[in-house]
Amino acid sequence: MNLDNYNLISKVTSPRQLRRLGSVELVGLAAELRQYIIEVVSKIGGHLGASLGAVELTIALHYALDTPRDKLIWDVGHQAYAHKVLTGRAEKFATLRRAGGISGFPKRTESEYDVFSTGHAGNAISVALGLCQSRASLGGKRFKAVAVCGDGALGNGMSFEALNQAGVHGKNLMVVLNDNRMSIAKNVGAMSRYLNRIITDDIYIGAKREVEAILKHVPLGQPMLKLAKRIEESAKGLIVPGVIFEELGFKYFGPIDGHDINELISTLQRLKKYEYPILLHVLTKKGKGYAPAERQPESWHGVGPFCVGDGRAVKGEDDSLSYTEIFSRALLRQADRDKKIVAVTAAMPDGTGLEEFRRKYPRRFYDVGIAEGHAVTFAAGLAAGGARPVVAIYSTFLQRSLDQIIEDVCLQKLPVIFAVDRAGLVGEDGETHQGVLDISYLSLVPDLTVLAPSCARELEMMLAWAVKQSGPVAIRYPRGTASESKWKIAPIKAGRGVLRREGKDVLIVAVGSMVDTSMEVAEELSTAGRSCAVFDARFVKPFDQETILKLAAKTKLVVTVEENSAQGSLGSELSKLLHAKRIKAKFLPIALPDQFIEHGTPQELKHKYGLDALGVFAAIREVIKG
Ligand SMILES: Cc1ncc(C[n+]2csc(CCOP(=O)(O)OP(=O)(O)O)c2C)c(N)n1
Numbered sequence: 001m002n003l004d005n006y007n008l009i010s011k012v013t014s015p016r017q018l019r020r021l022g023s024v025e026l027v028g029l030a031a032e033l034r035q036y037i038i039e040v041v042s043k044i045g046g047h048l049g050a051s052l053g054a055v056e057l058t059i060a061l062h063y064a065l066d067t068p069r070d071k072l073i074w075d076v077g078h079q080a081y082a083h084k085v086l087t088g089r090a091e092k093f094a095t096l097r098r099a100g101g102i103s104g105f106p107k108r109t110e111s112e113y114d115v116f117s118t119g120h121a122g123n124a125i126s127v128a129l130g131l132c133q134s135r136a137s138l139g140g141k142r143f144k145a146v147a148v149c150g151d152g153a154l155g156n157g158m159s160f161e162a163l164n165q166a167g168v169h170g171k172n173l174m175v176v177l178n179d180n181r182m183s184i185a186k187n188v189g190a191m192s193r194y195l196n197r198i199i200t201d202d203i204y205i206g207a208k209r210e211v212e213a214i215l216k217h218v219p220l221g222q223p224m225l226k227l228a229k230r231i232e233e234s235a236k237g238l239i240v241p242g243v244i245f246e247e248l249g250f251k252y253f254g255p256i257d258g259h260d261i262n263e264l265i266s267t268l269q270r271l272k273k274y275e276y277p278i279l280l281h282v283l284t285k286k287g288k289g290y291a292p293a294e295r296q297p298e299s300w301h302g303v304g305p306f307c308v309g310d311g312r313a314v315k316g317e318d319d320s321l322s323y324t325e326i327f328s329r330a331l332l333r334q335a336d337r338d339k340k341i342v343a344v345t346a347a348m349p350d351g352t353g354l355e356e357f358r359r360k361y362p363r364r365f366y367d368v369g370i371a372e373g374h375a376v377t378f379a380a381g382l383a384a385g386g387a388r389p390v391v392a393i394y395s396t397f398l399q400r401s402l403d404q405i406i407e408d409v410c411l412q413k414l415p416v417i418f419a420v421d422r423a424g425l426v427g428e429d430g431e432t433h434q435g436v437l438d439i440s441y442l443s444l445v446p447d448l449t450v451l452a453p454s455c456a457r458e459l460e461m462m463l464a465w466a467v468k469q470s471g472p473v474a475i476r477y478p479r480g481t482a483s484e485s486k487w488k489i490a491p492i493k494a495g496r497g498v499l500r501r502e503g504k505d506v507l508i509v510a511v512g513s514m515v516d517t518s519m520e521v522a523e524e525l526s527t528a529g530r531s532c533a534v535f536d537a538r539f540v541k542p543f544d545q546e547t548i549l550k551l552a553a554k555t556k557l558v559v560t561v562e563e564n565s566a567q568g569s570l571g572s573e574l575s576k577l578l579h580a581k582r583i584k585a586k587f588l589p590i591a592l593p594d595q596f597i598e599h600g601t602p603q604e605l606k607h608k609y610g611l612d613a614l615g616v617f618a619a620i621r622e623v624i625k626g
Contacts, residue, residue: 001040001094006032009090015062015113018086026063026261030055033082034289036093038308040081044097045304045428046104047078049287049297050150053180053258057148057282058082060264061176065144065272071115071131075124075149075159077105077432078302079178087113097428099600099608104429119432120397121370122156124149125175129162132172144272146174152183152347155191155369167249170277175250177279178258180286183347184301189369194244199255199283245279254281259288298350320484323459323477327419328353330460331390334467335361340388341467344368346375352392352421372397376404376416383414388467392419395435395476396426402441409472410447417466418442423452423476424513424563425592425606430599435476436592439511440568442474443541449473449494450540452512456482457489458538465492476540478513478563480602497544499551503531506620507555507585509548511537511562511570518561520613521620530624540570545577552583557623559588561616563606566591588623590616 003010008029012018033055041048074080085093095101106114116127124147131145245252271278287293292311293300305314335341342364343357358365368375379389409416423435442450453459466473490498501522510518515536522532552558560571571589606612
């Protein structure tokens with residue numbers, strides 16, 4: 001992309017150059033950064049709202065701190081677009097989230113300024129604390145470690161755990177609380193309410209101003225300065241409702257205006273000198289500077305391509321329903337029939353399709369905040385109390401809850417339903433967000449039934465089946481549009497798959513999203529003179545051993561195809577079974593490699609890793625030929 005229109009951005013190729021700008025230029029730079037971020041994101045999509053809200057804060061942090069010697073850790077990392085531009089990636093920023101381009105999140109391999117690769121919420125304070133302690137243990141040059149944490153991420157259990165330790169071990173740690181009152185949706189929970197009270201409590205704000213005004217008129221020698229500080233702090237202690245952070249061992253400063261660069265810089269310059277753990281509370285506006293995003297911060301948290309003029313989404317032709325929408329409707333139908341059904345989300349009511357449920361059944365709906373582990377155990381409690389909880393969490397974030405799934409749900413055989421959205425390749429969000437491990441980690445849990453629908457109707461039927469079970473069930477379905485059912489769908493039977501197409505040379509056992517692809521491949525193979533059966537596994541665990549063995553005994557090649565890592569896949573389980581039963585047919589497992597999968601569109605990634613029809617066909621041909 002041409003940077004000619006971005007005079008100041010072109011000048012700033014590193015934070016060192018940024019530090020040479022005057023205050024007027026810094027304000028101009030903020031405006032350019034906003035315009036550039038909007039321009040790039042409008043073309044490929046991305047996390048717009050949080051990044052627009054953090055522009056001044058990013059400038060101030062790089063200006064006031066000595067990065068990269070001082071370490072900046074961005075919680076989630078979706079707000080770090082300005083950071084990317086200011087740290088030598090202005091030109092590359094135009095390749096954001098594209099295959100071969102730079103990542104949408106901080107990434108250690110991309111820049112020395114990306115101290116930590118992030119994507120999942122709630123880890124920044126732990127990381128920053130670890131960095132501080134590494135110096136305490138090993139020695140070396142002094143640096144400041146700064147965790148930039150949103151108010152949503154602050155509610156995550158890991159943030160709390162880190163604060164708990166940091167009050168004791170947090171020398172040189174600074175937490176910048178970037179408070180925009182929003183998670184993706186409106187932030188929830190008691191911590192959020194507490195922060196709101198700090199911001200809106202007139203008594204506190206008024207009193208703070210008065211104390212500050214008095215202090216300005218006190219002649220400040222060293223002893224007086226100390227006394228003044230003590231007065232300010234104890235006044236704050238008396239007036240701030242709760243002083244949670246101070247009680248935890250932090251010095252709390254703020255709240256300050258997160259869009260006032262000068263105030264931010266002078267505050268950071270002052271605070272960076274202190275060695276004790278500091279929490280700086282900064283108030284920002286999500287979507288700042290782009291009217292549509294300011295008006296509707298939730299819908300502008302993450303966006304697809306859009307028209308900059310009016311914010312209209314640039315959509316493709318396809319207006320079929322997504323799996324999320326199908327799930328949303330199907331759940332409502334079940335909830336209408338069964339009053340025991342309750343829904344749980346971890347801060348993603350819209351993304352997981354639970355908005356309608358919230359509207360219709362507010363008393364049966366829970367947004368627990370960014371707290372996936374808690375969400376699962378909370379659901380276990382709901383189930384133990386007689387409710388039928390449906391916990392809707394993206395595959396990648398459900399990774400956070402593995403222990404809770406094992407210990408609190410499955411060990412207790414509780415009827416919790418996991419709606420595992422975005423299972424498979426999610427695309428542009430890359431490594432931290434791909435949902436390619438859930439078959440592996442869910443299949444290893446005893447007593448958990450794992451299903452994968454191959455079309456919209458199957459998802460509806462699986463959900464209807466799941467709510468009737470007495471134990472835990474997980475249903476994994478992908479991002480994107482749900483394919484229409486092209487055949488008559490047989491009822492769901494426990495542990496049974498269905499044969500979609502007969503054939504004697506090859507048997508493809510396909511999981512969920514890969515059934516359609518496999519049908520295409522079978523068609524191609526038949527054109528090439530080989531007949532190919534396609535078996536829709538439906539149940540990943542327990543899978544239909546009996547039927548698959550019968551079919552495998554009559555074919556020359558058994559193939560498994562699934563949008564999951566090969567490690568712990570259905571293929572790896574089936575291979576053991578075929579071996580144990582001495583099945584003569586050759587075996588070809590097709591899945592994703594045992595590696596972290598980078599960003600790109602789902603189509604590009606499927607093509608690259610041989611999971612599109614072309615790739616599956618080629619892999620089968622290769623084996624048949626030999
Ligand atoms: C463990 C985990 N769960 C869910 C998400 C999805 N997610 C991305 S950003 C976000 C909201 C973060 O809110 P906040 O920390 O306040 O930052 P803001 O977007 O408001 O700047 C959520 C829920 C995630 N990244 N990680």
